[in-house]
Amino acid sequence: MPHELNAFREVLQAHATDHASKVAARGITSNVTYAQLLAEVERREAWLREQPDGPFALALENGPEALFWDLAALFAERPSVILPPFFSAAQRLHCLMQTQATLAVANDSFAEDLRAAGFTPGERFWERPAVLDAGLPAGTAKITYTSGSTGSPKGVCLSATSLLYVAQELEVASRPTEPTKYLAVLPLAVLLENLGIYAALLAGASITLYPQAQMGIGGASQVDWKRFLGTIALSGAESLILVPQLLLGLVTAIERGMMKVGPLRFVAVGGAKVASSLLERAEAVGLPVFEGYGLSECASVV
Structure with missing residues (x-):
């Protein structure tokens, strides 16, 4: 596990121990403490580690649940892509096909997108078999899509080290x-x-x-x-x-x-x-x- 990723986990563990009852995330219907956040993330991380290798797609509205899964994929060291809700259905299909994601967690509003890409619903995940190797660089933690100025959305592959280095610098700046x-x-x-x-x-x-x-x-x-x-x-x-x-x-x-x-x-x-x-x-x-x-x-x- 990269040093930055391990350090991030240690920070969350410290928050869960030292500030267990402090609110970490507020959603529409509920609040989650730092102790609850760590527990929910680690539970989903374990579920992801039980699955065959392959990129993970997340298509949830902003909320604590989306945060749980995003962090779980990061700690499970599984490449992930979050589907932009402001993309068209064709653009989201492009993201799914280009990344060759094999697992997904999604709101019902994204069900048609996933079925169009060959996914079927399972007990916890939407699933589809791997068809080909997407050619992701080693160490890819997140594939982020930008619409760019022309053509199809462009996927940028980033490591956990890059992501967390910038996050740390943002925290220092603020x-x-x-x-x-x-x-x-x-x-x-x-x-x-x-x-x-x-x-x-x-x-x-x-x-x-x-x-x-x-x-x-x-x-x-x-x-x-x-x-x-x-x-x-x-x-x-x-x-x-x-x-x-x-x-x-x-x-x-x-x-x-x-x-x-x-x-x-x-x-x-x-x-x-x-x-x-x-x-x-x-x-x-x-x-x-x-x-x-x-x-x-x-x-x-x-």
Whole structure:
């Protein structure tokens, strides 16, 4: 097991021991403590280790269950791909066929996608036999897909070492502001969000994980601003990650007096070019925004 991966497990074990009753993840219907988180992850890790080798596909809405499976695949050292909910059915099929995933855990809404790719439902997993070797590089922990500018989505293969090194650096970068409550705004399929959650776990923060629709976000660009801003306020978030469009809406709302900066201490923004004028507006209203830049090939943040 890579050193970074073993160190990540040790951090979660320490949280589960030293802060057993602290909330690790908040979902729509339930909260999960750090002790419960570790137990749920290790149970799913054991299930994955019982299965034949092969990439693992995850198609769940944001929530504690998705976090359990994502971490379980990481610790089981099984290559995984999280299917982006904002992709078309054809794009998701491309991801499944290109990765040659043999196992999947999915919401009912993704059942048609999985059947189209040759999967059948089993006791715990959707399953299909391996047809050919996808040619994943040795040590691949996650295949993250980016739509790119043209053609089919591109899959980028990343190691656990790369992912966790960036997560550790994100945690270090946010440490001076000491955020203890993190709101996951973007889908887990977005690598930057995935890493943001790892960073929050390293810090021992409490993570709020709601489905996109619950927060008023639909698809890649539709936003119910009243619901979205309300989610930020009610969650008590001290840290979150936004794309420029969402940052623009948040800054505009603060400028118009529709909401306050409140407890927000570290607002990361990335995923696309951010206008300098928008960063200046954020600074003017006292919103602590930190711009990041990177490529998927570099585990999202450089």
